[in-house]
Amino acid sequence: MVDIQSVNEKSILEKNIPIIDLDECSSGSNTEGLNKLSEEIGRACRDWGFFQVVNHGIPDASLDETWLATKNFFCLPKSEKRKLNRSSDNPWGFFDHELTKNKRDKKEIFDIGPLHSDEGLSSEEPFLGKTPWPKLLPEFEQCMREHFKACEKLSLFILKAICLSLGADKDHLTDCFFPKHTSFLRLNYYPVDDPLADLEEQDHGEAGLGVHHHTDSGALTILSQDNIGGLQVNKGGRWYPITPIDRAFVINIGDMVQVWSNGEYKAALHRVVAMDKEDRYSLPFFYNPTYSTNVNPLNSINSTRLYKEINWGEFRRKRADGDFANLGKEVQIDDYLIV
Numbered sequence: 001m002v003d004i005q006s007v008n009e010k011s012i013l014e015k016n017i018p019i020i021d022l023d024e025c026s027s028g029s030n031t032e033g034l035n036k037l038s039e040e041i042g043r044a045c046r047d048w049g050f051f052q053v054v055n056h057g058i059p060d061a062s063l064d065e066t067w068l069a070t071k072n073f074f075c076l077p078k079s080e081k082r083k084l085n086r087s088s089d090n091p092w093g094f095f096d097h098e099l100t101k102n103k104r105d106k107k108e109i110f111d112i113g114p115l116h117s118d119e120g121l122s123s124e125e126p127f128l129g130k131t132p133w134p135k136l137l138p139e140f141e142q143c144m145r146e147h148f149k150a151c152e153k154l155s156l157f158i159l160k161a162i163c164l165s166l167g168a169d170k171d172h173l174t175d176c177f178f179p180k181h182t183s184f185l186r187l188n189y190y191p192v193d194d195p196l197a198d199l200e201e202q203d204h205g206e207a208g209l210g211v212h213h214h215t216d217s218g219a220l221t222i223l224s225q226d227n228i229g230g231l232q233v234n235k236g237g238r239w240y241p242i243t244p245i246d247r248a249f250v251i252n253i254g255d256m257v258q259v260w261s262n263g264e265y266k267a268a269l270h271r272v273v274a275m276d277k278e279d280r281y282s283l284p285f286f287y288n289p290t291y292s293t294n295v296n297p298l299n300s301i302n303s304t305r306l307y308k309e310i311n312w313g314e315f316r317r318k319r320a321d322g323d324f325a326n327l328g329k330e331v332q333i334d335d336y337l338i339v
Contacts (some may be wrong), residue, residue, distance in 0.1 A: 017233065017242055017250075018044040018051040022157075034161060034170065041158065042165025045261070049268030050233050050252045052245055053158075058150045060247060063224065069143040070281055073110060073134060074189040078198060080136060086111060090129025091320055092184070096195040100214050101330060106207035106274045108195050110187040112144050116180050125291050126317035148185045151222045151285035155183070158220060158251060159287070166261055167300035173260065176289040182316065183218075183287045190230065190272065190280040210272035210280070215333070216254035217319045218288035218312075223250040228280040234269040255315075255333040256289065259307045262297035267333065288312065308336045 020040050023033070044051035074081075078096075086093035092113040098105050113131050133141045156177070160170040177183075189195075190210040210230060225231060225244050232239040233252075242250055258267045272280075289295070291313030297305050310333075318331040 016240065017048050019245070019248070020044065020051050020053050021055050022053050022057070023055050035164060038161040038164035038170075041161045042265075045162065045165070045253050045257070045265040048233065048235060049266050050242065050250065050270070052242075052248045052250050053154075054245065054248050056154055056249055058154065058249075062146060062150065063247065065143050066147040066224075066283065067226075067281070069137070069140050070187045070189075070283060072137060073140060073187060074108060074281070076134060076136060078195075080134065081108070081110075084110070084132040084134060087129070088321065089127060091127050092129060092131040094132075100212040103209075103212045104207045105209065105211045105272075106190065106194060107210050107272075108189040108191070112148060112185040112187075114148075114181060114183055115145065126313045127320075144185060144187075147283070148183075148285070151185065152181075152183065152287070154249070155220050155222055155285065155287035158222075162220075162253070162257060162261075162265075163298075166264070166298055168298050172298065172300075173289075176293045176295075177219075177287070178290070180290050181288060182291055182312070183285065186284050186286065188280075188282040188284065190275045190282075192275045192277065192279055208274065210274050213269050213271040215258075215267040215269060216252060216286060217256070217315060218254040218286050219256045220254060220287040221250075221252045222285040222287065223252070223282060224284075225250060225282040226280060228275070228278055230273045230275065230280050231282070232271050232273065234271075239271070254286075256295050256310070256312065258333055259295045259310060259336070260298050262301045262303060263306045264301065288316065291316070306338055307333075308338055310336050 018040070020037065022037065041051065081094045082096075084094040086095050092111050094108070094110050096108045098107070098109060156174070159173055163172045164170050194207060213234065227244045227246070229241060229244055231242045231250065233242055252270065253265055253267050255267050257265055289312050293312045295310045295312060297307060315331065
């Protein structure tokens with residue numbers, strides 16, 4: 001059982017996730033630089049499953065616009081936000097009573113699907129529906145689409161570095177994300193007050209954490225966080241805070257990279273503490289493969305295969321179902337271990 005004990009100040013100074021300077025290599029044109037970065041990124045994936053990147057190439061002005069649009073959205077009246085509620089069939093939109101590990105999180109979210117999902121998803125795919133946009137914020141959609149594209153580009157670059165770090169060609173996994181990857185951008189709002197306080201006639205249970213401990217189910221997460229703090233990663237049974245760095249992105253690998261690496265890189269447990277003094281915001285981008293992708297350990301890894309084949313669409317559907325209802329044991333990557 002994981003010991004959810006926060007570390008003391010001395011330990012925090014001694015242990016923190018790596019900070020990696022992408023410099024001009026984020027364009028992918030500098031082969032020597034990409035190879036060097038792949039070693040750093042591989043080491044961070046192996047040791048922590050988390051790292052931060054600076055000099056990532058996304059302009060400050062673009063980030064400022066995205067943050068302003070995010071805060072403007074969550075300032076809308078709850079009645080307006082709830083008109084955009086997502087559902088078990090349509091994963092995109094607003095939600096304020098999400099479950100993680102069958103426990104309610106103290107947060108509000110707005111999920112934005114890939115551009116092709118705005119035409120609606122195929123009946124053959126795990127989800128239907130498209131992203132609903134707030135009518136009171138006419139500039140909101142364009143701003144979020146621009147940030148989505150920037151995160152998409154950064155994710156692909158980091159994925160290439162991870163492939164190199166595992167001894168594969170840098171483009172080995174690219175086809176798993178085209179032509180229709182299933183990535184999504186999430187806007188997170190962690191208020192001091194319970195977001196369901198206005199629904200007193202219903203018993204929703206206590207929300208003890210901003211987000212309860214979990215691993216991300218997809219490939220990569222690209223997170224922009226404000227300066228409040230609250231995100232923690234588990235290492236060796238202890239929880240370490242991830243110190244906010246202005247303009248940096250926090251990167252963590254998900255369950256699919258754990259399988260592709262045959263367990264060499266572990267998707268780390270992380271959580272967000274509940275806010276008690278000041279509201280917090282964050283913007284995670286979840287980089288996910290196409291629904292049809294079957295995930296297996298890479299052939300470049302010369303070791304006994306640890307995982308059964310996983311169909312991403314099936315895994316995503318099962319994990320998403322747990323967001324809405326207590327289904328007992330939530331599907332986990334360990335369920336696919338070869339015993």
